[in-house]
Amino acid sequence: MSSSGDSFFTIKSLREQVYDYLRFQLNEGKIRPGSFLNLNEISMELGMSRTPLRDALFQLETEGFVSIYPRRGVIVNTLTLEKIRNIYEILGGLESSVMVHIALRFRESDIDIMEKCNSQMRKALDQNNYSVFCEENLKFHNVYLDMSDNLEILHYIKIHKERLYDFPRNKTFVKEWELHSLEEHKALIELLRKGDFNGAAEYIRDVHWSFQVQERFIRKYYFAKHSELDVSEEA
Known part of the structure; x- marks a missing residue:
């Protein structure tokens, strides 16, 4: 393929250009x-x-990233507790649905990759490297999400995770929450190794993406003062 062809396929959409600009500015x-x-x-x-x-x-x-008000302008939306509650419910439902539908495609090697991602998350946590922790967390979930053929579901999962994590990105840890996430990942891996995909789907929905289970961490991560957070990643 020619170099001009390569550049054509790497051009970002207008939406992506504006999104990236706003995310950077935030x-x-x-x-x-x-x-x-x-x-x-x-x-x-x-x-x-x-x-x-x-x-x-x-x-x-x-x-959900901005609101447009005629004759007033465009405002960047604030992530409220109620919006986070709604996003968690949506993500729990969508990810659990994916888990059920891709069960027959799962291999032991896929579970091994998830286990490796979780180990890398633990290493990043020990090193106070929040960026790597987030990247490995997304990779962990993408092991099974990428098996889905339902592009609509994957699109909405991506948008809602961007809303939670990147608009703007919080560069601080709530270490107790991250440790809980690692243990939840281990529990999910154990269910998958047993071949209990329905149990894994329920765990994703009712524990990992449960607002009620995660609420105390959510309140601290999104709404506590910076001085109350456990660890700050160095610039």
Whole structure:
């Protein structure tokens, strides 16, 4: 394939360009959740006219990242406790559904990969490396999610995880929560090794993605003052 063909397939969509820009600005502290966006500035920064910019923002609005108010502007949505509750319920339902439907595709080698991801998460936690911890956590879940042929489900899972983790990304640990996650992963791996995929699906829905089970950690991670968090990753 020619180099021009390669570049064609790596071009990001307008939605991705605007999303990446807003995520970067949020993580740099240049804009904050609840603030209005300067569309002229974004248009200039991205070299994008107002019409495609508005189209991209309309898509981000349908996904819950921003809200558009006629004659007022575009505001970056704040992640409230109620929104987190709803997202957890959605993710629990979707991921558990995937687990049931891909059961016959699972191999021991896939479970081995999940176990390796969990070990890497533990190592990252010991090293206070939050970025690697998050990456390995996503890889752990993607072992079974990537087996699904249901692109609609995978699309919505991706959007909701972006909403939870990246808009903006919290660069701090709640170490007790991370340790609980590691133990939950071990319990899930044990169910999979036994071939209990229905049990694994229920565990994903009723424990791992249960708002009630995770609420005390969620409150600390998303809403506690920075000084109350356990570990901060060094820049």
